[in-house]
Amino acid sequence: MANPNIQWGILGPGNIAANFARSLKNVSGCTLRAVASSQYLRAHGFANEHGAEKVYGAYREMLDDPELDIVYIATPHCFHAEQIRMCLEAGKHVLCEKPITTSAAELEPLMTFAAGRNLFLMEGMWSRFFPSWHVAKEWIQAGKIGEPRMAEASFCFRAPWKPEGRLLNPDLAGGALWDVGIYTLAFSTFALGTDLKDSRAFMHRGETGVDEESALLLRFGKGETATLTCSIRTETPHIARIHGTEGSIQLPAPFRKADRVTLHTGNAVEESYYPYHPPGFQFEIAHVRECLRQGKTESPEVPLAESLLWQRVIDRAREENGFATTMP
Numbered sequence: 001m002a003n004p005n006i007q008w009g010i011l012g013p014g015n016i017a018a019n020f021a022r023s024l025k026n027v028s029g030c031t032l033r034a035v036a037s038s039q040y041l042r043a044h045g046f047a048n049e050h051g052a053e054k055v056y057g058a059y060r061e062m063l064d065d066p067e068l069d070i071v072y073i074a075t076p077h078c079f080h081a082e083q084i085r086m087c088l089e090a091g092k093h094v095l096c097e098k099p100i101t102t103s104a105a106e107l108e109p110l111m112t113f114a115a116g117r118n119l120f121l122m123e124g125m126w127s128r129f130f131p132s133w134h135v136a137k138e139w140i141q142a143g144k145i146g147e148p149r150m151a152e153a154s155f156c157f158r159a160p161w162k163p164e165g166r167l168l169n170p171d172l173a174g175g176a177l178w179d180v181g182i183y184t185l186a187f188s189t190f191a192l193g194t195d196l197k198d199s200r201a202f203m204h205r206g207e208t209g210v211d212e213e214s215a216l217l218l219r220f221g222k223g224e225t226a227t228l229t230c231s232i233r234t235e236t237p238h239i240a241r242i243h244g245t246e247g248s249i250q251l252p253a254p255f256r257k258a259d260r261v262t263l264h265t266g267n268a269v270e271e272s273y274y275p276y277h278p279p280g281f282q283f284e285i286a287h288v289r290e291c292l293r294q295g296k297t298e299s300p301e302v303p304l305a306e307s308l309l310w311q312r313v314i315d316r317a318r319e320e321n322g323f324a325t326t327m328p
């Protein structure tokens, strides 16, 4: 890249974008250049608070900025596909919040388009970059739990009752599977690989028409299984565990404050602790910085083929349970 200091733009300065911007400040070689919102004043307030140089009251205007390298998209999921295309067409690299799209049919043409333009595209699966996850991966690769056979993960919380908000509103791609189930899916392929052979899902449709609770069962190539649960209306302890023939790895609080990981073999327990500055996007941002510096168009940690696999599982789950598989 011409300028080694990567110039970021934020599209959709809402809740999570604020956390992202706080983390961005702590990553060397990265600058928050611009913020774009459909509401100029919102972008202006955000830019003041987080120190962005440029403010735009329309997304397209920001994309005309020749200095901008990459756009972080942080809007509700139903807008992602259209906004990714808009950014790619303007020649910008893209990091898009999870879920990257709301169907495999939306994602596939974007993958082809990004590759054709030699542009970077990645789903913002930030949990993959927590240090504790890296340790878990090292332990798995070192054979510390033997052969990984079973994964379990649960990401369930009780959101306040706001039927018009993005979590419960079907028109904004609400629902548990898209919002938090995607993290558990990402954990299952992290633990067991991507040779997925089969999936089954049970989804509970709530009053607003979105899935408030969902459960997934996956079967992988050597008969390994994953059991995943997610909810936006029922709180449960968050867990992520990988069980192997010789031991288990457990990540307490795996999807938000993943600062701890434990290895259980026989009666022995080994714990690793990694304190870090919240909110925790710095690991993902530093990874994207390295990918851009190396001219990569995809992340080796969150490759698009894996994002596509998660989309296919969700497509199938929605179809099996009578949910629409294309957004209105």
Ligand SMILES: NC(=O)c1ccc[n+]([C@@H]2O[C@H](COP(=O)([O-])OP(=O)(O)OC[C@H]3O[C@@H](n4cnc5c(N)ncnc54)[C@H](OP(=O)(O)O)[C@@H]3O)[C@@H](O)[C@H]2O)c1
Binding pocket: 011, 012, 013, 014, 015, 016, 017, 036, 037, 038, 039, 042, 074, 075, 076, 077, 097, 098, 099, 124, 126, 166, 172, 179
């Ligand atoms: N990685 C994580 O830990 C994490 C956590 C939470 C959420 N997320 C993801 O981040 C994305 C955004 O979530 P959020 O909670 O930050 O969203 P949000 O605050 O509700 O909205 C973010 C921005 O999206 C646009 N937007 C919101 N509602 C809209 C509507 N009805 N019509 C058109 N535009 C709308 C607005 O952009 P303008 O300002 O341009 O109008 C808003 O500023 C989601 O895809 C979610 O899955 C990730």
